[in-house]
Amino acid sequence: MNPPIIHREDAVKVRQAYATAGKRVGFTSGVFDIVHPGHVEYLRAARELVDVLFVGVNSDLSVRANKGPTRPINSERDRAEVLLGLSSVDHVFIFDERNNNTNIELLRPDVYIKAGDYSEERLSSKKIVESYGGSVALVPFREGSSTTGVVAKIKAALVTQEGHEVSYDFRPAVFLDRDGTINEHIEYLSEPARFIPIPGAYAAIKRLQDLGYRIVVVTNQPGIGLGYFRREDLFAVNREMMRQGTEYGCAFDKIYYCPHSKADACACRKPGTYFIKLAERELNIDLANSVIIGDMTSDVECGVQSGLRTVLVRTGRGGDDKMFKVAPTHIAADLAGAAEWIAAQPKVAAREGGASVVKSTAHDAHFLAAATSLADNLGREYATIFGSVLGGATLIEQRTSTDGSPSIVADSLDLIRKASHRGLALSKKLEALARAEERPSATRSLESCVKAVIELVSSHHGDECQIELICPEDVEVEVADFTVVQMLLELCENALEAMRALPERFIVFHVERLELDSEASALELKPGSYARVSIVDHGDGLEEPRERDGLVSLSAARVKEYGRGLGLSMLMAKSVMKQHGGTVAVASRLQAGTNISLYFPVSHKS
Numbered sequence: 001m002n003p004p005i006i007h008r009e010d011a012v013k014v015r016q017a018y019a020t021a022g023k024r025v026g027f028t029s030g031v032f033d034i035v036h037p038g039h040v041e042y043l044r045a046a047r048e049l050v051d052v053l054f055v056g057v058n059s060d061l062s063v064r065a066n067k068g069p070t071r072p073i074n075s076e077r078d079r080a081e082v083l084l085g086l087s088s089v090d091h092v093f094i095f096d097e098r099n100n101n102t103n104i105e106l107l108r109p110d111v112y113i114k115a116g117d118y119s120e121e122r123l124s125s126k127k128i129v130e131s132y133g134g135s136v137a138l139v140p141f142r143e144g145s146s147t148t149g150v151v152a153k154i155k156a157a158l159v160t161q162e163g164h165e166v167s168y169d170f171r172p173a174v175f176l177d178r179d180g181t182i183n184e185h186i187e188y189l190s191e192p193a194r195f196i197p198i199p200g201a202y203a204a205i206k207r208l209q210d211l212g213y214r215i216v217v218v219t220n221q222p223g224i225g226l227g228y229f230r231r232e233d234l235f236a237v238n239r240e241m242m243r244q245g246t247e248y249g250c251a252f253d254k255i256y257y258c259p260h261s262k263a264d265a266c267a268c269r270k271p272g273t274y275f276i277k278l279a280e281r282e283l284n285i286d287l288a289n290s291v292i293i294g295d296m297t298s299d300v301e302c303g304v305q306s307g308l309r310t311v312l313v314r315t316g317r318g319g320d321d322k323m324f325k326v327a328p329t330h331i332a333a334d335l336a337g338a339a340e341w342i343a344a345q346p347k348v349a350a351r352e353g354g355a356s357v358v359k360s361t362a363h364d365a366h367f368l369a370a371a372t373s374l375a376d377n378l379g380r381e382y383a384t385i386f387g388s389v390l391g392g393a394t395l396i397e398q399r400t401s402t403d404g405s406p407s408i409v410a411d412s413l414d415l416i417r418k419a420s421h422r423g424l425a426l427s428k429k430l431e432a433l434a435r436a437e438e439r440p441s442a443t444r445s446l447e448s449c450v451k452a453v454i455e456l457v458s459s460h461h462g463d464e465c466q467i468e469l470i471c472p473e474d475v476e477v478e479v480a481d482f483t484v485v486q487m488l489l490e491l492c493e494n495a496l497e498a499m500r501a502l503p504e505r506f507i508v509f510h511v512e513r514l515e516l517d518s519e520a521s522a523l524e525l526k527p528g529s530y531a532r533v534s535i536v537d538h539g540d541g542l543e544e545p546r547e548r549d550g551l552v553s554l555s556a557a558r559v560k561e562y563g564r565g566l567g568l569s570m571l572m573a574k575s576v577m578k579q580h581g582g583t584v585a586v587a588s589r590l591q592a593g594t595n596i597s598l599y600f601p602v603s604h605k606s
Contacts, residue, residue: 026050027109047088177294180316190229192240200336202248224259267452271301475531498539
């Protein structure tokens, strides 16, 4: 069994041990985005030249710098894990640089191996290899094999006969609970043979499908989190559900499942709206005309929070769970009755001749919603762009002020700032226009938001990092749930970036409630009750937090003497916290780490 992904510094130590043992060490590198037979042949041939083969994988950051914002397709960790599964590869590490000079200077391989589409004259690192007595080897690469070619084939497969890429038209959806709504309720159902559809369920789904609705299943499956069954068991039951539905002509657009127990307090478990929002983005869903159907009050509450019409069916639990005090839009005996009611409702998309037809009043609303979304996205993009420009101007000023900035530089910086401030003002107007009828924020548990972030980070980085949550007392605040989770996620990812060079990466989240009086004015807050979420890392740190107009540029934050790991995430945090009536404070010391504290006004309901 191959060893896990290692840090470059550890790779150097391992390489030295091989040298002591008299082993001939080779090194090669690449993106390896979608591993294909050309990669496998190349690595096998490279391994035959040496006793031990180290492979460097370009980080996501360096791939984007080289190949543009749409690459890589797979994350750096996933790409590295795939390579470790090949018998020809002994060790894998991830690196940020755009060339291999640093890798070679540190690793000093006996043989530096590159694909045959290079020439030795083009290798800037050849002189480095030869300076310590190493050699360069070129290995032929199979013609016609490339990740770019694979991606092109995938795109071609997504093209219809008319030559247009497949896209989702703007349509409403019916969000269906599974157990107790589509099939008979069986506690912790994990065996396909025990899947029994409720009479009339599939006919109802087919009717809704013919009315122009997308069919989306959203189901809580806590049995996975509790260890009663595996995800594979869930997939087997879902396959049986789809197999039986096919006999009636039913097609499910998407199946979302939450594997967590109630104790996990995750963001995706109903009545949480995470999957509803995700479906809206992924499937281009018209939420204003969408419906959710389920047999529990948590289904109804999920619909209420998402702005959907809601139907409670009397099958399964029949609403007897009484977890939430809700008033569904309609109560039906079963899924067939729900479909009957939905079919009679106005302003619902109807399928005629294979096209989706919507009444003009609904069409106007859809157009307004699309225009609003566009304005909101433009506002956010402009804010990010001009915020980065302002941060860059600050960096230039810092770099030139020590030597006496020439007047032409000072004048140019002044022009940059004025233009950027005008751009930021425009972005605020666009955002204000888009949010004229913005949905109100909901009361959220900060502990659950942080746990959602920890789970997302852990699923991506695995054992590469340790994250601890300290929460003596949970606090509820009025927030837009997805925005805050995304903000915390970005700050957490940046904290990990600040610790990339360390053998162990450790982050602490601290959630606490505070009463601010005299401290409030220093933070530019009103006196009162606040919840503070602190994100603490032990990375490079900052010599001192360098901010201007509340913005920190990505470039300035990544300069070695100022530390790494803030960047545009701070811009995002400043903007989000200001919207929620709070603020951000940064405490940092060079080589000691950074503490970013977010102050939220406590909800009056808390």
